[in-house]
Amino acid sequence: AQSVSQHNHHVILSEAASLELGCNYSYGGTVNLFWYVQYPGQHLQLLLKYFSGDPLVKGIKGFEAEFIKSKFSFNLRKPSVQWSDTAEYFCAVRSSSGSARQLTFGSGTQLTVLP
Amino acid sequence: DTAVSQTPKYLVTQMGNDKSIKCEQNLGHDTMYWYKQDSKKFLKIMFSYNNKELIINETVPNRFSPKSPDKAHLNLHINSLELGDSAVYFCASSLPGTGAPPLHFGNGTRLTVT
Structure with a gap:
């Protein structure tokens, strides 16, 4: 079975970091790999794949994201982040021969950007 | 136009009640889903329907029953609500088949059981 780990549960940055x-x-x-973003009170949106x-x-x-096969990352x-990037970010994976229903999500990383 | 829409956005109810959440998509997708996001933001698939036919049920209690009157709608009915059912429920849709583009999510329904 596939699994996804997001080790950073909460990241706090200042703008421009x-x-x-x-x-x-x-x-x-x-x-296939995906990043989704969930802004406060909103649904998940695809960021990149x-x-x-x-x-x-x-x-x-x-x-942007970099796939490093040897590191499974x-x-x-x-x-440079902006205040508007404050959101929850989810990584997701599925087999390249799998369908959308087999998508497995990580537990998410909350990003807080301070103005 | 909203691609995947869910109603209601918020639902507060007491234990033991029965409630429904509706979902509609206007993307022409054949496959629809229900996901549960718990208090720790962990997102887990509950059901997947392909063209009105159930194709996956991830060990969800029988109290949860999806209903798909047509391929554009997938409603979720919950019987005998329990405290542990409190969560945000997301409907989603996609094209079927392997290598299909990823999910399109609705705005979620925040269910609070008291």
Whole structure:
């Protein structure tokens, strides 16, 4: 069975600081990887996804993530965070041959950006 | 236009009551889901329906019964509510099949059982 670990439960940064949120997964085969964001009181929205090809993936709002297969990692980064980035961030994984229903989510990382 | 819409947004009720949450999607997706997000923000799938047919039920108590009148709707009915049912419930939809694009979520229904 696949699983996802997000070791940072709560990250607090000042505006303009750089961000890196960790995500590690366990699965023996090839995977698709996702980052979702949940702004306060809202639904989850897709931030970016990796299916294949260039392991450095760029998403919306200046976010990017790098898939490192040897480390089973898919860390989320942003060079300079804004107050509006305050949200919960979820990493998710599924087998590349799997369907959307087989998506497994991590427990989330709460990011608080101080103005 | 809202792609995946759920009602109500908030639901407060007492133990033992029966309640329903409605979900509708206008994306033309064949597959719909219910997820439960607990107080620790952990998100777990409950049900998955493909074109009105149940295809997954992740060890959810029988008190929870999904109903899909058509492929654009997936309602969740909960009988004999318990305190532990308090959570945020998210409806989602996607295209079916392998390698399908990821989920589109509704805004969630915050259920509080007192």
